[in-house]
Amino acid sequence: MFEKYPFEKLNELLKDIPHPDEVISLTIGEPQFETPKFIQDELCKNAKYLNKYPKTAGEEVLKKAQRDFVKRRYNIELEKDELLPSFGTRELLFNFPLFLKPKKTAFPNPFYQIYEGAAIATNSKINYMPLKKENNFLNTPSQLDGDEDFVILNSPNNPTASVMDIDLLCEWVEEALKKDFVILSDECYSEIYFDKKPPSILEASIRVGNKNFKNVLTINSISKRSSAPGLRSGFIAGDSKILKKYLNFRTYVGCASPLPLQYAAAKAWMDDEHVETFREKYKRNFEIAKEILGIEVPKATFYIWLEVDDDIEFTKEAYKRGVKVMPGRFMGREGEGVGYIRIALVYNEEKTKQALKIIKELL
Known part of the structure; x- marks a missing residue:
C-alpha cells in the first residue's frame, strides 16, 4: 500500500489553519530562479522537432x-x-x-x-x-x-x-x-x-x-x-x-x-558557467541563514535540516505566520525525522530573509 506523499500529508495538516494571503513555501526542492535564457532559446529553436x-x-x-x-x-x-x-x-x-x-x-x-x-x-x-x-x-x-x-x-x-x-x-x-x-x-x-x-x-x-x-x-x-x-x-x-x-x-x-x-x-x-551563478545564489542564502538562525552552512544542497521541539506544531505555527515548511516525520519512517523540519532555500535573498526571520521568531 502506497503511503500518502509528504506534500499531501502537509496539505491535510494545514487545511484548516488560518494564514496570511501570501505564504512563502519552503517545502519543495524546486528552484525558483529563472531558467537561463540560452537554454530557453535552444528549446524554442528546436520546437519544430515536435513532429518526431x-x-x-x-x-x-x-x-x-x-x-x-x-x-x-x-x-x-x-x-x-x-x-x-x-x-x-x-x-x-x-x-x-x-x-x-x-x-x-x-x-x-x-x-x-x-x-x-x-x-x-x-x-x-x-x-x-x-x-x-x-x-x-x-x-x-x-x-x-x-x-x-x-x-x-x-x-x-x-x-x-x-x-x-x-x-x-x-x-x-x-x-x-x-x-x-x-x-x-x-x-x-x-x-x-x-x-x-x-x-x-x-x-x-x-x-x-x-x-x-x-x-x-x-x-x-x-x-x-x-x-x-x-x-x-x-x-x-x-x-x-x-x-x-x-x-x-x-x-x-x-x-x-x-x-x-x-x-x-x-x-x-555542456555549460558550467551558469551553474556557478546558481551556486553563488544558494551560498548567499545559507549565509543569510547563518546570520539569522545561527546554523552552520552545509557542504551541499539547498536544504536546512533544522532541529525543533515538535516538527508538527512548529509547522502549524509557521504557517499561521506565512511560512510553509516540511515536518521531518513526513519524510521518514520508524520515528526518523521526528523533531526536525526541512527548509528549502530556493528563493531570492529578500524572500529568504523574510521567511527565515519568521522561523527565528518561532525557535
Whole structure:
C-alpha cells in the first residue's frame, strides 16, 4: 500500500489553519530562479522537432553532452554503453527497481519517497537505514542486514544535506562487490556545493579497482544545477551489462524525452558557467541563514535540516505566520525525522530573509 506523499500529508495538516494571503513555501526542492535564457532559446529553436518521436536511447547530442559533463566533473571517460539519458530522475528511481525486481531494498531514512514507492511496487522487503545526528546523518555498510540485493544511496542527501566522503563511498562499493548487490547512488544535488566538490560513486568504483563499474550505478539531473526541473533531463550511468538490459526494458516504458527538450538539455549539460551563478545564489542564502538562525552552512544542497521541539506544531505555527515548511516525520519512517523540519532555500535573498526571520521568531 502506497503511503500518502509528504506534500499531501502537509496539505491535510494545514487545511484548516488560518494564514496570511501570501505564504512563502519552503517545502519543495524546486528552484525558483529563472531558467537561463540560452537554454530557453535552444528549446524554442528546436520546437519544430515536435513532429518526431524521440528514441528511447536518446539523441547522441544529449548523451555526449552528459558524458562530457561526467568527464569535466569527475575526470571519468564513460563508454557509450555506460550512460543512458532519462526523462528526469524520478522516473528512473521508480522504474529501475521495477526492472531489477529486488527481493530486499535498503535506502536512507528519512528519504525521497520514490525510494519507498518503488520498493512497495516490486514487493521488495525494506531496510530503512536511519540517518541520525549520532551517525552524522550518514549511511554505512554496517547498517545492512546482509540479505539486501539492492541499495539506494543519496549523497548529497535530501533532506539532511549530509555528504559522503570518497572513503565511505569506497566502502560501499567494496561491500557491493563482496555481497553481490546493486548500488544506485542518487547524486542529483552534486552540483549545489559551496566548497569541496562532493565525490561520486563512480570515482569510488574506480578507486577500488572496479573500473567497469560492476554492480555500481549513479543518477544525476539537470533540475537543480540549471534551475530547469521542467526540462526533465537526467541520466543513469555505470555498469554497462545492467544498462544494456535496462535499455531494453525502457523501450516498453514509453518515457523518452521529447526532442526539443533533449536539445535544450544538451546545451545546459555542456555549460558550467551558469551553474556557478546558481551556486553563488544558494551560498548567499545559507549565509543569510547563518546570520539569522545561527546554523552552520552545509557542504551541499539547498536544504536546512533544522532541529525543533515538535516538527508538527512548529509547522502549524509557521504557517499561521506565512511560512510553509516540511515536518521531518513526513519524510521518514520508524520515528526518523521526528523533531526536525526541512527548509528549502530556493528563493531570492529578500524572500529568504523574510521567511527565515519568521522561523527565528518561532525557535
